[in-house]
Amino acid sequence: xxxxxxxxxxxxxxxxxxxxxxxxxxxxxxxxxxxxxxxxxxxxxxxxxxxxxxxxxxxxxxxxxxxxxxxxxxxxxxxxxxxxxxxxxxxxxxxxxxxxxxxxxxxxxxxxxxxxxxxxxxxxxxxxxxxxxxxxxxxxxxxxxxxxxxxxxxxxxxxxxxxxxxxxxxxxxxxxxxxxxxxxxxx
Amino acid sequence: xxxxxxxxxxxxxxxxxxxxxxxxxxxxxxxxxxxxxxxxxxxxxxxxxxxxxxxxxxxxxxxxxxxxxxxxxxxxxxxxxxxxxxxxxxx
Numbered sequence: 001x002x003x004x005x006x007x008x009x010x011x012x013x014x015x016x017x018x019x020x021x022x023x024x025x026x027x028x029x030x031x032x033x034x035x036x037x038x039x040x041x042x043x044x045x046x047x048x049x050x051x052x053x054x055x056x057x058x059x060x061x062x063x064x065x066x067x068x069x070x071x072x073x074x075x076x077x078x079x080x081x082x083x084x085x086x087x088x089x090x091x092x093x094x095x096x097x098x099x100x101x102x103x104x105x106x107x108x109x110x111x112x113x114x115x116x117x118x119x120x121x122x123x124x125x126x127x128x129x130x131x132x133x134x135x136x137x138x139x140x141x142x143x144x145x146x147x148x149x150x151x152x153x154x155x156x157x158x159x160x161x162x163x164x165x166x167x168x169x170x171x172x173x174x175x176x177x178x179x180x181x182x183x184x185x186x187x
Numbered sequence: 188x189x190x191x192x193x194x195x196x197x198x199x200x201x202x203x204x205x206x207x208x209x210x211x212x213x214x215x216x217x218x219x220x221x222x223x224x225x226x227x228x229x230x231x232x233x234x235x236x237x238x239x240x241x242x243x244x245x246x247x248x249x250x251x252x253x254x255x256x257x258x259x260x261x262x263x264x265x266x267x268x269x270x271x272x273x274x275x276x277x278x
Contacts, residue, residue, distance in 0.1 A: 053196050068250035069195055131200030146249045148202060153248055
């Protein structure tokens with residue numbers, strides 16, 4: 001990641017809720033339908049892409065999130081180096097998938113901001129700004145959803161009980177962060 | 188607030204969706220052979236009926252997939268949703 005300049009510079013902490021940004025986290029967008037696409041991705045990532053809607057799967061290094069029947073986001077579980085924006089996984093996937101017309105591999109590391117929200121009140125916070133029903137979501141580890149939060153498109157992944165990752169487009173991140181700060185302070 | 192059943196993601200609030208007009212309109216196989224009136228008929232004219240209508244919808248703030256919906260426009264009752272490419276139920 002180069003010239004990284006985040007509008008989010010401090011951790012928010014209120015009663016039973018804390019929010020902070022994790023960066024840089026490698027994020028890749030994968031698209032494809034062909035059988036060869038799935039086998040090639042499986043070989044490179046050492047994991048099978050989730051085909052069930054609203055789910056994710058994890059290995060020791062990576063997590064893949066279902067976005068649509070032919071689209072996934074693969075993220076690194078750990079923080080990447082700050083002095084580069086090249087990733088071995090991306091390069092090998094790009095060479096074997098994009099160049100062979102099996103699908104598309106796009107680096108969206110700088111496109112999305114990843115926030116980690118933790119605490120008992122995170123679903124109260126979501127309920128105040130999202131039309132999505134989180135009742136089943138919060139009980140199932142690894143569940144994901146794409147929905148609206150304060151009318152902003154977000155991707156939310158349930159990491160474990162009372163701990164979620166939230167992805168938002170960088171240009172909306174400052175606005176969403178200030179909304180979260182405001183809403184969390186009222187819970 | 189009402190719920191729409193996306194064929195891919197499941198039940199979601201209608202805020203996440205965008206309507207895409209009437210469904211199952213076939214593009215003429217030889218547009219160059221059509222008169223201007225026939226082309227305008229294909230391009231612009233829609234039934235807009237009061238009652239059960241076949242529509243296209245897009246899950247714009249979710250999986251971003253298009254799908255079809257059978258909806259009663261008189262009372263907003265959603266009768267059925269099904270994927271693109273699937274045959275519409277008998278009318």
